[in-house]
Amino acid sequence: MHSKKLLMIFCFVAFAASSVFAQRPEPKKTEVMGHTMYTLLKPGDIPAIFDPVFISIAEAESLFYANEPVIVVADGNKAKAYSIWHLDQHEIVNDYINGKAITVTW
Protein backbone atom coordinates (compact mmCIF):
# COMPACT_ATOMS: atom_id res chain seq x y z
CA MET A 1 0.00 0.00 0.00
CA HIS A 2 2.91 2.31 0.70
CA SER A 3 3.79 2.59 -2.93
CA LYS A 4 0.36 3.79 -3.93
CA LYS A 5 0.31 7.25 -5.35
CA LEU A 6 -1.88 9.32 -3.17
CA LEU A 7 -3.78 12.34 -4.27
CA MET A 8 -5.59 14.78 -2.08
CA ILE A 9 -9.10 15.49 -3.19
CA PHE A 10 -10.75 15.84 0.15
CA CYS A 11 -9.59 16.76 3.56
CA PHE A 12 -11.54 15.99 6.72
CA VAL A 13 -9.73 18.67 8.60
CA ALA A 14 -10.74 21.15 5.94
CA PHE A 15 -7.53 23.04 5.54
CA ALA A 16 -7.98 23.98 1.93
CA ALA A 17 -9.75 27.15 0.89
CA SER A 18 -8.89 27.55 -2.74
CA SER A 19 -10.68 30.04 -4.91
CA VAL A 20 -11.86 27.07 -6.97
CA PHE A 21 -14.47 26.52 -4.26
CA ALA A 22 -16.37 29.53 -5.47
CA GLN A 23 -16.59 28.12 -8.97
CA ARG A 24 -17.93 24.76 -7.89
CA PRO A 25 -21.51 23.57 -8.05
CA GLU A 26 -23.12 22.00 -5.02
CA PRO A 27 -20.73 19.63 -3.18
CA LYS A 28 -21.25 15.96 -3.88
CA LYS A 29 -22.70 14.22 -0.83
CA THR A 30 -21.95 10.61 0.03
CA GLU A 31 -22.56 8.55 3.12
CA VAL A 32 -19.39 7.08 4.58
CA MET A 33 -19.47 4.93 7.68
CA GLY A 34 -22.55 6.68 9.01
CA HIS A 35 -21.30 10.18 8.27
CA THR A 36 -22.07 12.56 5.45
CA MET A 37 -18.99 13.36 3.39
CA TYR A 38 -18.98 16.44 1.16
CA THR A 39 -16.62 16.26 -1.80
CA LEU A 40 -15.69 19.78 -2.84
CA LEU A 41 -12.94 19.16 -5.36
CA LYS A 42 -12.29 16.75 -8.15
CA PRO A 43 -9.06 14.75 -8.36
CA GLY A 44 -6.16 16.97 -9.39
CA ASP A 45 -7.65 20.30 -8.26
CA ILE A 46 -4.97 20.38 -5.58
CA PRO A 47 -2.01 18.86 -7.41
CA ALA A 48 -0.07 16.35 -5.36
CA ILE A 49 3.72 16.16 -5.77
CA PHE A 50 4.86 12.89 -7.31
CA ASP A 51 8.52 13.58 -8.05
CA PRO A 52 9.81 15.74 -5.22
CA VAL A 53 13.10 17.59 -5.65
CA PHE A 54 15.20 18.39 -2.61
CA ILE A 55 17.80 21.07 -1.90
CA SER A 56 20.49 21.56 0.71
CA ILE A 57 20.21 23.93 3.63
CA ALA A 58 22.62 26.32 1.90
CA GLU A 59 20.40 26.37 -1.17
CA ALA A 60 17.32 26.81 0.99
CA GLU A 61 18.63 29.89 2.78
CA SER A 62 17.27 32.24 0.13
CA LEU A 63 13.93 30.45 -0.11
CA PHE A 64 12.88 29.86 3.50
CA TYR A 65 12.11 32.27 6.32
CA ALA A 66 13.71 31.32 9.65
CA ASN A 67 10.29 30.90 11.26
CA GLU A 68 8.75 29.10 8.28
CA PRO A 69 6.92 26.04 9.61
CA VAL A 70 8.09 22.70 8.28
CA ILE A 71 7.19 19.06 8.73
CA VAL A 72 10.34 17.09 9.45
CA VAL A 73 10.69 13.40 8.63
CA ALA A 74 13.78 11.72 10.06
CA ASP A 75 14.97 8.17 9.62
CA GLY A 76 18.42 7.04 10.68
CA ASN A 77 20.91 9.50 9.27
CA LYS A 78 18.44 11.03 6.82
CA ALA A 79 16.20 14.00 7.51
CA LYS A 80 13.87 15.85 5.18
CA ALA A 81 11.80 18.97 5.70
CA TYR A 82 8.65 20.05 3.89
CA SER A 83 7.45 23.66 4.16
CA ILE A 84 3.87 23.81 5.38
CA TRP A 85 3.34 26.99 3.37
CA HIS A 86 4.44 25.05 0.30
CA LEU A 87 2.39 21.97 1.21
CA ASP A 88 -0.63 24.25 1.36
CA GLN A 89 -0.52 24.33 -2.43
CA HIS A 90 -0.14 20.56 -2.86
CA GLU A 91 -1.25 18.86 0.38
CA ILE A 92 0.41 15.54 -0.48
CA VAL A 93 4.01 14.64 -1.30
CA ASN A 94 4.71 11.09 -2.47
CA ASP A 95 8.27 10.41 -1.43
CA TYR A 96 10.82 7.92 -0.15
CA ILE A 97 13.18 8.03 2.80
CA ASN A 98 15.86 5.37 3.10
CA GLY A 99 14.00 3.35 0.48
CA LYS A 100 10.70 3.43 2.36
CA ALA A 101 7.72 4.85 0.51
CA ILE A 102 6.02 7.59 2.49
CA THR A 103 3.33 10.15 1.90
CA VAL A 104 3.58 13.48 3.67
CA THR A 105 0.16 15.07 4.02
CA TRP A 106 -1.13 18.46 5.12
Place this chain on the structure above:
Amino acid sequence: MQDLETESMWAQITGEAIQGDLIGKSLTIFNNFHHSTFAEFKKQYPNGRLLKKEILGDASSHYTKYMDDSTKFGIFGRDDTFSKLGGKDLVFGIRHGDKIIAISKDYLTANKTYAFKSDSVTIVINYDEASGTIAAYETNYALDKINMNELKNNKSVGVVTAYWFAWISFFSETELIN
Protein backbone atom coordinates in the same frame (compact mmCIF):
# COMPACT_ATOMS: atom_id res chain seq x y z
CA MET B 1 -7.04 11.54 0.36
CA GLN B 2 -7.52 9.26 -2.61
CA ASP B 3 -5.08 6.77 -4.08
CA LEU B 4 -4.96 6.76 -7.85
CA GLU B 5 -4.64 3.00 -8.20
CA THR B 6 -7.91 1.98 -6.55
CA GLU B 7 -9.54 5.41 -6.03
CA SER B 8 -10.12 4.42 -2.42
CA MET B 9 -10.66 7.29 -0.01
CA TRP B 10 -8.39 7.62 3.01
CA ALA B 11 -8.79 9.62 6.20
CA GLN B 12 -5.73 11.65 7.06
CA ILE B 13 -5.96 11.49 10.83
CA THR B 14 -6.53 7.76 11.12
CA GLY B 15 -4.67 6.59 8.01
CA GLU B 16 -7.58 4.24 7.29
CA ALA B 17 -9.40 3.66 4.02
CA ILE B 18 -13.01 4.72 4.51
CA GLN B 19 -14.42 4.11 1.04
CA GLY B 20 -13.52 1.99 -1.98
CA ASP B 21 -11.82 -1.34 -2.58
CA LEU B 22 -9.37 -0.89 0.28
CA ILE B 23 -11.90 0.02 2.95
CA GLY B 24 -10.69 -1.17 6.33
CA LYS B 25 -7.02 -1.18 5.31
CA SER B 26 -4.61 1.08 7.18
CA LEU B 27 -1.48 2.97 6.28
CA THR B 28 1.42 2.60 8.68
CA ILE B 29 1.99 5.73 10.70
CA PHE B 30 5.59 6.77 10.25
CA ASN B 31 7.25 7.58 13.53
CA ASN B 32 9.94 10.19 13.89
CA PHE B 33 8.25 13.06 12.17
CA HIS B 34 7.42 16.35 13.78
CA HIS B 35 6.52 19.97 13.23
CA SER B 36 9.39 22.43 13.35
CA THR B 37 10.72 25.56 11.69
CA PHE B 38 13.43 26.11 9.12
CA ALA B 39 15.70 27.64 11.79
CA GLU B 40 15.27 24.63 14.09
CA PHE B 41 15.71 22.16 11.25
CA LYS B 42 19.03 23.76 10.34
CA LYS B 43 20.30 23.37 13.88
CA GLN B 44 19.09 19.82 14.35
CA TYR B 45 19.91 18.45 10.90
CA PRO B 46 22.75 20.43 9.26
CA ASN B 47 22.92 17.83 6.49
CA GLY B 48 19.17 17.68 6.05
CA ARG B 49 17.37 18.27 2.77
CA LEU B 50 14.33 20.39 2.06
CA LEU B 51 11.59 20.02 -0.48
CA LYS B 52 12.41 22.54 -3.18
CA LYS B 53 10.16 25.48 -3.73
CA GLU B 54 10.57 28.34 -6.10
CA ILE B 55 9.96 31.46 -4.06
CA LEU B 56 10.81 32.91 -0.66
CA GLY B 57 8.08 32.06 1.82
CA ASP B 58 4.81 31.70 0.03
CA ALA B 59 2.63 34.77 0.06
CA SER B 60 -0.27 32.83 -1.41
CA SER B 61 -0.38 30.37 1.48
CA HIS B 62 -3.31 30.65 3.86
CA TYR B 63 -0.99 29.66 6.66
CA THR B 64 1.55 32.48 6.74
CA LYS B 65 -0.56 34.22 9.43
CA TYR B 66 -2.34 31.13 10.65
CA MET B 67 -0.71 30.97 14.06
CA ASP B 68 -0.69 34.69 14.76
CA ASP B 69 -3.99 34.72 16.65
CA SER B 70 -4.67 31.73 18.87
CA THR B 71 -8.23 32.90 19.56
CA LYS B 72 -9.21 32.47 15.93
CA PHE B 73 -9.79 29.12 14.38
CA GLY B 74 -9.45 27.92 10.81
CA ILE B 75 -8.23 29.85 7.83
CA PHE B 76 -11.43 31.88 7.79
CA GLY B 77 -10.71 33.17 11.29
CA ARG B 78 -13.78 31.92 13.13
CA ASP B 79 -13.84 32.23 16.91
CA ASP B 80 -12.16 29.30 18.61
CA THR B 81 -14.82 27.48 20.64
CA PHE B 82 -12.85 24.34 21.49
CA SER B 83 -12.56 23.31 25.11
CA LYS B 84 -9.58 22.02 27.10
CA LEU B 85 -7.09 23.22 24.46
CA GLY B 86 -7.08 25.79 21.71
CA GLY B 87 -8.17 24.43 18.35
CA LYS B 88 -4.73 25.12 16.87
CA ASP B 89 -2.74 23.60 19.73
CA LEU B 90 -0.73 20.59 18.65
CA VAL B 91 -1.30 17.20 20.23
CA PHE B 92 0.33 13.81 19.82
CA GLY B 93 -2.37 11.22 19.40
CA ILE B 94 -2.05 7.49 20.07
CA ARG B 95 -4.58 4.72 19.56
CA HIS B 96 -3.65 1.41 21.11
CA GLY B 97 -6.18 -1.29 21.93
CA ASP B 98 -9.16 0.49 23.44
CA LYS B 99 -7.07 3.46 24.49
CA ILE B 100 -7.29 6.78 22.69
CA ILE B 101 -4.97 9.39 24.13
CA ALA B 102 -3.89 12.86 23.12
CA ILE B 103 -0.86 14.41 24.78
CA SER B 104 -0.43 18.13 24.35
CA LYS B 105 2.80 19.35 22.84
CA ASP B 106 3.30 21.65 25.81
CA TYR B 107 3.03 18.74 28.24
CA LEU B 108 5.37 16.42 26.36
CA THR B 109 8.07 18.98 25.61
CA ALA B 110 8.06 19.96 29.29
CA ASN B 111 8.01 16.42 30.71
CA LYS B 112 9.82 14.59 27.86
CA THR B 113 8.06 11.27 28.55
CA TYR B 114 4.58 9.95 29.20
CA ALA B 115 3.68 6.33 29.83
CA PHE B 116 0.38 4.50 30.15
CA LYS B 117 -0.89 0.93 30.30
CA SER B 118 -2.83 -0.60 27.43
CA ASP B 119 -3.66 -4.23 26.76
CA SER B 120 -1.27 -5.36 29.52
CA VAL B 121 1.71 -3.60 27.99
CA THR B 122 3.14 -0.21 28.79
CA ILE B 123 3.24 2.42 26.06
CA VAL B 124 5.94 5.03 26.40
CA ILE B 125 5.89 8.18 24.30
CA ASN B 126 9.13 10.08 24.28
CA TYR B 127 10.18 13.53 23.13
CA ASP B 128 13.82 13.67 22.08
CA GLU B 129 14.94 17.23 22.63
CA ALA B 130 18.08 16.96 20.50
CA SER B 131 16.30 15.87 17.35
CA GLY B 132 12.87 17.26 18.13
CA THR B 133 11.31 13.90 17.30
CA ILE B 134 8.46 12.14 19.07
CA ALA B 135 8.22 8.37 19.14
CA ALA B 136 6.29 5.77 21.11
CA TYR B 137 7.16 2.18 21.95
CA GLU B 138 5.72 -0.79 23.75
CA THR B 139 7.53 -2.19 26.76
CA ASN B 140 6.88 -4.92 29.28
CA TYR B 141 8.78 -3.15 32.03
CA ALA B 142 6.99 -1.54 34.92
CA LEU B 143 6.63 2.18 34.63
CA ASP B 144 9.45 2.84 37.11
CA LYS B 145 11.87 0.44 35.40
CA ILE B 146 11.81 1.70 31.84
CA ASN B 147 15.18 2.06 30.19
CA MET B 148 14.88 4.82 27.66
CA ASN B 149 17.98 3.73 25.74
CA GLU B 150 16.58 0.26 25.14
CA LEU B 151 13.17 1.51 24.08
CA LYS B 152 14.15 2.06 20.47
CA ASN B 153 14.63 -1.68 20.00
CA ASN B 154 11.05 -2.33 21.03
CA LYS B 155 7.93 -2.44 18.88
CA SER B 156 7.01 1.09 17.86
CA VAL B 157 3.56 2.57 18.20
CA GLY B 158 2.23 5.09 15.70
CA VAL B 159 1.93 8.68 16.91
CA VAL B 160 -0.17 11.18 14.99
CA THR B 161 0.74 14.83 15.24
CA ALA B 162 -2.45 16.82 14.82
CA TYR B 163 -4.10 20.06 15.72
CA TRP B 164 -6.47 19.61 18.63
CA PHE B 165 -9.50 20.52 16.51
CA ALA B 166 -8.73 17.70 14.08
CA TRP B 167 -7.97 15.05 16.70
CA ILE B 168 -11.00 15.81 18.88
CA SER B 169 -13.25 15.89 15.82
CA PHE B 170 -12.27 12.31 15.02
CA PHE B 171 -11.99 11.05 18.59
CA SER B 172 -14.44 12.86 20.85
CA GLU B 173 -13.88 10.22 23.54
CA THR B 174 -10.13 10.86 23.68
CA GLU B 175 -8.31 11.22 26.97
CA LEU B 176 -6.25 14.40 27.06
CA ILE B 177 -2.95 14.62 28.89
CA ASN B 178 -2.13 18.26 29.37
